[in-house]
Amino acid sequence: MPTHTTVVVMPEGKEPEAGGASPGMIDADAERRLVRKIDLRVWPILFVVYMMSFLDRINISNARIQGMTEELGLYGDRFNVALFVYFVPYILFEVPSNMVFRKLNPAYYLSFLMFSWSIINMCMGFVTSYEGLVVLRFFLGAFEAGVMPGIVYLTSMYYKRHEFQTRMSFFFCSTVIGGAFGGLLAYAIASLDGQHHLAGWRWIFIIEGTITTLVAVVSFFLIADWPEHCRFLTPQEKQLLQLRLADDSAGSDSGSAARMDTLNAYAYRRILTDWKIWLSAIVYMGVGITGYATTFFLPTILREFGWTARAAQVHTIPVYAAAAVGMVTVAYLSDRLRHRYAFVMLSCVVCTIGYGMLLGQGQGSEGLSSAAKYGAVFLVAVGGFVGTPIALAWLANNVAGHWKRSFSSAIQVALGNIAGIVAALIFREDQAPRYQTGYGTCVAMVWLGAVAATLLFTGMRIENKLRDAGRRDDRLARPKEEVDNMGDYHPAFRFTL
Numbered sequence: 001m002p003t004h005t006t007v008v009v010m011p012e013g014k015e016p017e018a019g020g021a022s023p024g025m026i027d028a029d030a031e032r033r034l035v036r037k038i039d040l041r042v043w044p045i046l047f048v049v050y051m052m053s054f055l056d057r058i059n060i061s062n063a064r065i066q067g068m069t070e071e072l073g074l075y076g077d078r079f080n081v082a083l084f085v086y087f088v089p090y091i092l093f094e095v096p097s098n099m100v101f102r103k104l105n106p107a108y109y110l111s112f113l114m115f116s117w118s119i120i121n122m123c124m125g126f127v128t129s130y131e132g133l134v135v136l137r138f139f140l141g142a143f144e145a146g147v148m149p150g151i152v153y154l155t156s157m158y159y160k161r162h163e164f165q166t167r168m169s170f171f172f173c174s175t176v177i178g179g180a181f182g183g184l185l186a187y188a189i190a191s192l193d194g195q196h197h198l199a200g201w202r203w204i205f206i207i208e209g210t211i212t213t214l215v216a217v218v219s220f221f222l223i224a225d226w227p228e229h230c231r232f233l234t235p236q237e238k239q240l241l242q243l244r245l246a247d248d249s250a251g252s253d254s255g256s257a258a259r260m261d262t263l264n265a266y267a268y269r270r271i272l273t274d275w276k277i278w279l280s281a282i283v284y285m286g287v288g289i290t291g292y293a294t295t296f297f298l299p300t301i302l303r304e305f306g307w308t309a310r311a312a313q314v315h316t317i318p319v320y321a322a323a324a325v326g327m328v329t330v331a332y333l334s335d336r337l338r339h340r341y342a343f344v345m346l347s348c349v350v351c352t353i354g355y356g357m358l359l360g361q362g363q364g365s366e367g368l369s370s371a372a373k374y375g376a377v378f379l380v381a382v383g384g385f386v387g388t389p390i391a392l393a394w395l396a397n398n399v400a401g402h403w404k405r406s407f408s409s410a411i412q413v414a415l416g417n418i419a420g421i422v423a424a425l426i427f428r429e430d431q432a433p434r435y436q437t438g439y440g441t442c443v444a445m446v447w448l449g450a451v452a453a454t455l456l457f458t459g460m461r462i463e464n465k466l467r468d469a470g471r472r473d474d475r476l477a478r479p480k481e482e483v484d485n486m487g488d489y490h491p492a493f494r495f496t497l
Contacts, residue, residue, distance in 0.1 A: 286449015290384020
């Protein structure tokens with residue numbers, strides 16, 4: 001276990017001294033109670049919000065094999081274009097969304113976005129043309145754009161760095177539960193085919209959109225505010241939270257020194273020239289392509305194994321369940337060992353083995369059996385889903401200051417979601433069932449992410465050594481307004497590897 005630094009509790013109304021020092025010591029039990037309270041209050045509703053966001057994003061893949069293709073004429077590249085168009089506004093709006101998000105009550109903003117996309121999702125149940133579907137997918141991407149970067153930003157303000165990975169992976173289980181639930185719900189909804197003269201695939205959008213609307217109303221009352229404004233913590237608990245986060249450093253006062261509370265030209269320069277953000281975006285993009293490829297095309301791929309549409313929906317569920325177990329297990333080990341890089345590489349290796357089996361599956365009697373290909377899909381899904389939350393938490397661990405976290409999470413998710421565009425276009429109908437372009441591109445992207453992770457790890461390790469040796473202390477001679485607004489550029493900050 002890592003050594004735990006005792007945090008201090010100040011009497012009510014008394015401010016902590018500079019550098020996080022204070023005269024009394026806190027009971028470790030009080031800190032554990034605080035963290036447990038935050039866990040139970042902050043995460044559950046966000047888990048459901050993102051699960052519905054993910055489900056409403058990918059339910060088109062379930063609808064595709066339930067008759068949507070034939071009714072709307074989604075032949076050739078049309079289905080790929082319908083997937084692709086979602087990511088255009090999704091990528092463009094993430095950074096502006098987080099800038100707005102920082103200034104608002106999170107409950108107001110997230111519930112508004114959720115209510116808006118739920119209406120759009122229901123409208124897809126009544127669409128009558130390919131063109132109408134494309135327009136609705138565009139607006140779906142626009143309203144879902146702010147959800148993931150906003151949640152990462154908000155939750156990172158409540159936890160120490162080596163507490164965050166486990167919670168982020170539990171949170172990301174919402175995606176695999178959403179995928180599994182989507183398959184199960186699509187299986188059940190198939191029986192509604194013809195009810196009220198509506199096809200079964202239309203009921204998928206209508207019912208799931210209605211559920212999302214109800215969750216949006218509930219979320220308005222349950223989503224937590226920023227730590228300094230939240231109502232579920234007492235003044236003493238807020239003070240303890242502030243002190244324990246200030247203490248979250250490598251034996252220094254970096255927690256209190258590494259701030260970025262003012263958005264000015266100097267802050268923009270520190271953000272936009274930070275190589276960690278850009279490399280982390282490539283890591284997220286590389287490991288994230290598998291998650292998108294799996295959720296968009298898994299029902300289609302499984303149907304190519306010879307199963308009926310309903311059987312393919314059901315067979316998606318064990319794949320997502322295995323991915324959830326893998327995510328939580330790896331997250332626990334990553335936080336316990338206070339390490340990220342090796343686990344990113346492990347996820348890349350597992351993915352590659354699965355893709356290698358699918359690329360070498362052959363044809364006819366010489367090819368892999370359906371059982372072997374199904375096993376390969378498990379490896380691909382587990383490896384891909386395990387790496388994604390690590391990539392997000394790793395960057396959140398290594399940036400400091402309100403504005404730095406706001407921009408970094410948005411930039412990473414925005415650029416990383418280029419993987420969604422790639423995944424939407426590479427699984428071509430004319431290459432079924434082998435999908436050489438799809439599987440081959442995924443392997444290449446995964447290892448692009450692995451190379452970026454290696455560069456990120458190496459760069460931060462070198463930087464930590466330079467700071468330990470005092471080689472960055474000259475930055476403290478700069479004007480005070482810069483020193484107080486450096487974020488993780490401050491020489492006292494240490495990076496998580």
